Amino acid sequence: MSGTEVVERARAILGPAHVLVGPADTAPFLADWRGRYRGAALAVVRPADAAQVAAIVRLCAETGTPLVPQGGNTGVVGGAIPDDSGRSLVLCLSRLTCIRDVDPIGDSLTVEAGCTLAAVQATAEEAGRLFPMSLGSEGSCQIGGTIATNAGGTAVLRYGPMRDLVLGLEVVLPDGTLWNGLRALRKDNTGYALKHLFIGAEGTLGIVTAATLKLFPRPQSVATGFLALPSLDAALQVFAQLRGALGDRVTTAEILSESQLASVLAHVPGTARPLGTLMPWYLVVEVTDPMQGLDLAARLEDLLAIGLEDGSVADAAVARSQAQANAMWKLRHSVSEANRKSGIVVGHDTAVPVARIPDFVAHATMAIERVRPDARVVAVGHIGDGNIHLVAILPDSLRTSGEPLDRIAQAISAAVHEQAIALGGTISAEHGIGQSMRDALAAFKGPAEMALMQGIKQLFDPQGLMNPGKVVAARH
Template identity: 50%
Template sequence: METQTALVQALSAIVGSNGCLITDADTAPFVTDYRGIYRGKSPVVVMPATTGQVSQVVAWCHGHGIPMVPQGGNTSLMGGAVPDDSGTTVVISLRRMNRVLAVDTVNDTMTVEAGVTLSAARAAAEGRKRLFPLRIGSEGSCQIGGNLSTNAGGTAVLRYGSMRDLVLGLEVVLPDGRVLSSLKGLRKDNTGYDLKQLFVGAEGTLGIITGAVLKLVPQPRSTATAFVAVASPDAAVRLLGEARTLSGQAVTAFELISAPALDLVLAHHGNAPSLLPGRHDWMVLIELASAGEAEHLDAAMMEILECGLGNGWVADAAVAASLADAQRFWRIREEISDAQGYAGGSIKCDISVPLSRIAQFINKASAAVLALEPAMRMVIYGHMGDGNVHFNPLRPACRDAGAFLARWHMAVSNLVDDLVHAENGSISAEHGIGAAKRDSLDRYKSQEELELMWQVKRALDPKNLMNPGKLLPSEPTFVVGV
């Protein structure tokens, strides 16, 4: 390991002295994760301004055996973007690479550097009357490179897909410093392996994404939004089916919210009034969007709700009469994550199962968790329309957060993950694996899957220098076919 002085001198010669942070005060935001759970150490945070500089930094670290952690906005919920506590790992932050390079309204694509924030990318598209449809709560600080590295999903996956579906081309610095550049805006390219998809969802373990060509879509001319009380998760699934039948491709979002999740948000905002009279066990936030006239979309929403009322699936509903109403509805949904953070003691399970099984899973998992601790608050919410819910049992109001997590975190997580696996689901729908779920993969991935993942890792990063200790569990000793 190089001394810190030699390391900083070498990297400063590449990125300039203002591109290296070395004091504890300066590096602190880069070595602590978003939730303050994972804390590490780094001799230097290096902030290259170009792909060429990233290439040189990575090549130097590779040649000297220095491990690296690529970092975007550091909004990971799984500890995937911070170094360990060894003090030997260089953090490579992409925040200076923040240019929107091109917006092509004929091809409906946008070319960006990896450090562009999601909100800046969306604004650039909107400025040209286009939409970049990824929508997540951290859009003001998360970056496109990180969104790609974690295959971010969000509230519009139901209609537009995740980042894996929204990217057409990538530029990536490989672990030895070579640059794989394929910033093509092609929707059809049948010339072999789709290499860009190796790096989407790889959490920085195979290289550093430095640029991307993203898909754009026309901006919708009208939207309709409703906050709806439903009888049960099963009723919500049935309502979604009718919404799709009655409105075609107009359903953009279908978000489930449990009563404890809503209670948490209302309490966080000083016991603010609910959007609906009375208390309901389950609610959904429905958004329709269309290029057609607003009255047609409004009529479709009313038909959906009338169908739900007639079938006993819907108990009550509030329909947004203005943009301000719609924003108020969405604010309830978007505040759930922060409200949990302020409450403390949340066990986060980001799961997905086939939509046809999601109601059964919620009922079975809730019963199993409450059998362990009947006073747990079942904070369940998320993107039900695409089979993903955030199943986050919260400590009883009278229990200390630290003591509760020490007693129940692993037991509840394993219980929920086992039930997910039994339903052919995934233990991480959109948050990724990082450090938090890394060792769980041994339980839920087959030997063949793990070995193939490690074969890819060995081929691209044989020294295991790129974001070591994340995503992949311990290297298996078996070999495929033996």
């Protein structure tokens, strides 16, 4: 069947208004937000519900048409961008925005995949509950995408990644079958936990159309602190002291290098240093509790006073208002914007055992500088779970120098990944694999593990039509 016929059949399913073919209409869906990945498509299709998603998938299965699911298109590994063949349909899930059920007694929320993370957070708040996933892109990223990539964010330390926040899923399988696994059960021991195959699979095994999510009590007592630290070893010492004294009340612990903070201050309006002391490292800490009336700010100050006395903390401030806390968090959430404005970004999503963070940052920084002495290295990440984003920022002048940027980025990333693996770490902690990490994944996993993953892909998607070119390839 020709591409024109596929488009006409899609129009019959969805209506002409929701099948986009013109260059101006499709352009926003064919490139990632950083402009690093670009592709082409027969059309962009926008189904209104799970039944229409299933109908489109059946059409693709029948006609052999590749299908690329897309949520908010906020990813950084090219996982939602088609290739340049122009044979694919891009399936945009932004119209699936129904809140299907809110259960504050059972602490669950069932939403469709196109709901933004911010909308889910607001719905939980209206019910007197908390959905704890928090990302810098939460105003535009969609729940389906956070599930497809097993997103992490700043609250993993206490609540875990998306995999730990999903109770059940509704998924359209590659043959168009709609699997309803929207169970709100905390305990279900009836065979294989199929939902976990789709969480983190990036749409290569099926398309998530709805999810039942875990909710939690809303924090009633909150304290936010910004710490200046002489070293990463000191950061780990302070983190251990806080966790030892406060336990799971330590909800987030986000590390920033001075080079990263300087980039934010230089490129993001409305930001300012919370402290007058300049140090190599800074830590944003948030402490929460569902009980009212706890003076967590005072408790946090007492603990930080110990660090100030023993030298592990050079300076610290505890927010006295929500505005002050928001200003501290703006520094953390603005790093992507700042880095993009600083030069050519070569980012990484590595994680290592928490105790090995100082070794990793030191060794990987030297490895980057050996590859590119002109690189400026910045670091930001989640110190509590070992996920450190080491970013090499190259001069903008390289864009017109004639040097092969892709080859430079590959060399830098290979050097960083080598250091992470040597310390027992991983090359992807929360961003996914997409197209940018597929070759690196094969080297990281090894033949036996890749064969298992390819077998799963073959079982679910024997035609290889679901988000082709991402994560693993189907065997033909």
